[in-house]
Amino acid sequence: MGYTITEKLLMKACKKTEIKTGELIKVNLDMVLGNDITTPVAIAELEKKGIDRIFDKDKISIVLDHFTPNKDIKSATQSAKCRTFAKRHAITHFYDVGRMGIEHALLPEQGIVKPGDVIIGADSHTCTYGAIAAFSTGVGSTDMAMGMACGKTWLRVPAQIKVVLKGKLAPFVSGKDLILHLIGMIGVDGALYKTLEFCGEGVSSLSMDDRFTVCNMAVECGAKNGIFPFDEITEEYLKERVAGYTVFSSDADAFYEKTIEIDLAKLRPTVAFPHLPSNVRTLPCKETVKADQVLIGSCTNGRLSDIEKACAILKGRKVADGVRLIVTPATQKIYLECVKRGLCEIIVEAGGVVSTPTCGACLGGHMGILASKEVCISSTNRNFVGRMGAIDSEIYLASPEVCAASAVLGRLASPEEL
DSSP: OOOHHHHHHHHHHHHOOOOTTTTTEEEEOSSEETTHHHHHHHHHHHHHOOOOOOOTSSEEEEOOOSSSSSSHHHHHHHHHHHHHHHTTTTTEEOOOOTOBBBBHHHHHHHHSSSOOOEEEEEGGGGGGGGTTTTTEOOHHHHHHHHHHHHSEEEEOOOOEEEEEEEEOOOOOOOHHHHHHHHHHHHHHTTTTEEEEEEEGGGGSSSSSSHHHHHHHTTTGTTOOOEOOOOOOOHHHHHHHHHHHSSOOOOOOOOOOOOEEEEEEEGGGOOEEOOOTOOOEESSSSSOOBSSSSSEEHHHHSSSSSHHHHHHHHHHHOOOOOEEEEEEOSSSSSHHHHHHTTTTHHHHHTTOOOOOOOSSSTTSSSSOBBBBBEEEESSSSSOOTTTTSSSSEEEEEEOHHHHHHHHHTTTOOOOGGGG
């Protein structure tokens, strides 16, 4: 019997010629990631154990993105702890204000992660890098600590789910709609500690940004990792970023626990209603949902193409009275490109604001907190109770295009309604 991409990646990392589902394996790590919330906890764990070493200064990334620029003394203290640690160990991939970006957009952009890598990160959306045919998954800060010290971690070999994509996406439909549709199909625990492997002829119609979005939200249905096959689109994306990587492909006789088929052409703009990513409905819907705030950005949908799509809708239009539109480019490079292309001007002239790259609003940290009973239509990845502020606020997850149309009309809306 053959093996899947994920299984081959794990076999390489644990130096075995065969593995089986459920087996506990010790793997060598190509990258260990942390941010300004999780890294201080990992540092404290190392200090507690008297460990003052790291396994490889080039294979650790620390990105200060959640509460930066620092919003208060506590967040400033956390960032200072990260800076001290990074300087002491001469960590190559340390990103602070002015150089940073939202970690899961920044690492691929900078060529820090590549196909064939095995990556752990003390952030649940580390699964994003499956878009470039890497194995990447979120872990806790203790695992991050030991990963930084030893360059290894323990993983259980996940069961495999094949998601076969057919057809092509319709206008105003994107990777965000695809992953929301899938989560709605199988539920928030439908792929618990399993691999979601996306394949089929429909893959070729998905851009890299679509794939990043899909893999980013694989964890929202419990998946250990999401992964796409390496193809010409992946190769083109990596051309100016990465050299020297290993490509794996699934064997024809690989075993999958389950196969799911999705016709991309049949997908409609899809929205996750409060308070779960699986509570999905397609637009237009019967309910009238008035918006207080619209957020476009995050590690899910803050890339250049996301902002371009939103601005194509915002151009020449105004944000509805009473609606706060916040647009957060995911990295400094994306921010600068938005300035060069006139996208920032479109946003400001429409009545929105452009934020520095930060996770702040998405996690309810700063730069976009919701008050009691306020409603936000957001291109982020989670709409749990209290995720972005008050526990009685509401979050509707949608694509950047739906967010832009909703900002203009002042209510949840499809771009086709404009």
